[in-house]
Amino acid sequence: MPTTTSSDFAVFDLAAFEAATGEARKSLARELDRICRETGFLAISGHGVPPDVIANLSTKARAFFDLPPEVKHRAAPPYAGYPYGYLGPGVEALAKSRGVDSPPDLKESFNAGPLSTPPGMTDADALSFCFADNIWPEGPEGFRPAWEAYFTAMTDLARRIMRAFAEALNLETHFFDACLENPISAMRALNYPELDRAPPEGQLRAGAHTDYGSLTILLPDAGSRGLEIMTPEGAWREIPPVDGAFVINIGDLMARWTNDRWVSTLHRVVNVSPEQGGLNRRQSIAFFHQPDWHAEIATLPSCVGAGEEGKYEPVLSGPYLMGKFRKTVM
Numbered sequence: 159m160p161t162t163t164s165s166d167f168a169v170f171d172l173a174a175f176e177a178a179t180g181e182a183r184k185s186l187a188r189e190l191d192r193i194c195r196e197t198g199f200l201a202i203s204g205h206g207v208p209p210d211v212i213a214n215l216s217t218k219a220r221a222f223f224d225l226p227p228e229v230k231h232r233a234a235p236p237y238a239g240y241p242y243g244y245l246g247p248g249v250e251a252l253a254k255s256r257g258v259d260s261p262p263d264l265k266e267s268f269n270a271g272p273l274s275t276p277p278g279m280t281d282a283d284a285l286s287f288c289f290a291d292n293i294w295p296e297g298p299e300g301f302r303p304a305w306e307a308y309f310t311a312m313t314d315l316a317r318r319i320m321r322a323f324a325e326a327l328n329l330e331t332h333f334f335d336a337c338l339e340n341p342i343s344a345m346r347a348l349n350y351p352e353l354d355r356a357p358p359e360g361q362l363r364a365g366a367h368t369d370y371g372s373l374t375i376l377l378p379d380a381g382s383r384g385l386e387i388m389t390p391e392g393a394w395r396e397i398p399p400v401d402g403a404f405v406i407n408i409g410d411l412m413a414r415w416t417n418d419r420w421v422s423t424l425h426r427v428v429n430v431s432p433e434q435g436g437l438n439r440r441q442s443i444a445f446f447h448q449p450d451w452h453a454e455i456a457t458l459p460s461c462v463g464a465g466e467e468g469k470y471e472p473v474l475s476g477p478y479l480m481g482k483f484r485k486t487v488m
């Protein structure tokens with residue numbers, strides 16, 4: 159049975175789906191559609207990403223966060239609103255992306271975007287935002303190759319997931335490929351530092367937000383706590399890391415594409431109680447998959463009922479992302 163649950167959390171075996179044919183494949187696609195309609199969160203196993211690519215980046219990211227603050231800050235962005243580089247504590251509040259005022263998230267992050275700029279790209283906003291230079295840290299040694307290997311693996315994995323998504327939406331397998339020629343995905347390593355006491359009410363590790371792109375591939379530390387999603391019933395529910403799998407969630411663009419058939423799930427990272435390890439350090443790697451800068455995200459006709467209007471105006475992937483991002487900087 160390729161689709162199983164782990165503590166009631168759906169695990170989708172991508173390799174089993176890709177190998178399936180006929181009715182078995184259709185049934186798995188329907189299962190994927192069901193998950194994306196209900197919670198928009200699932201785990202992906204059978205992803206084929208080599209374990210050493212994953213372990214290597216986890217180790218290098220940890221070593222980076224262990225460097226003294228002044229060394230990390232040498233990789234800081236040149237000005238507020240620059241999308242890449244090291245962001246220290248106190249500079250971002252994800253809840254603000256939804257217009258909710260909130261204290262800064264209790265985290266630090268290292269961020270980087272596409273590994274190269276597509277030839278012929280002339281859009282000034284694209285060049286100064288998504289294709290702005292990455293700012294690599296001085297250390298630890300081997301950080302950049304570890305990052306690039308993982309980023310490349312995530313780009314490939316996201317394309318495979320988008321193909322499964324296409325089938326789940328009854329589209330031709332390669333439907334989304336045309337807008338994934340030069341994706342403007344970004345990746346962040348997140349460190350939620352150890353706390354010496356519970357933070358004030360209302361200050362979270364990551365405030366409640368939805369992700370902006372097509373899908374996010376998360377790698378929370380094994381055994382880590384605190385990631386929660388809003389269920390269709392309106393309650394917060396913890397999402398545990400799943401051994402050997404990535405945690406995937408749908409972003410806003412997928413909700414727009416599908417006219418809200420699929421949910422861009424509200425999620426957050428809380429400080430669970432100190433007895434449950436809530437003060438412990440937590441690390442995660444988040445890959446935010448985002449279609450090409452110029453890709454138009456217009457509601458799929460098959461997701462609009464007869465005689466109904468789509469809920470969303472078409473948007474362009476890049477400008478939409480830029481608008482969302484700029485709201486979260488303190």
Ligand SMILES: O=C(O)CCC(=O)C(=O)O
Binds near residue numbers: 376427444
């Ligand atoms: O750290 C995590 O597990 C989730 C982080 C997150 O949701 C985000 O940065 O968008």
Ligand SMILES: [Fe+2]
Binds near residue numbers: 368369
């Ligand atoms: Fe998120």
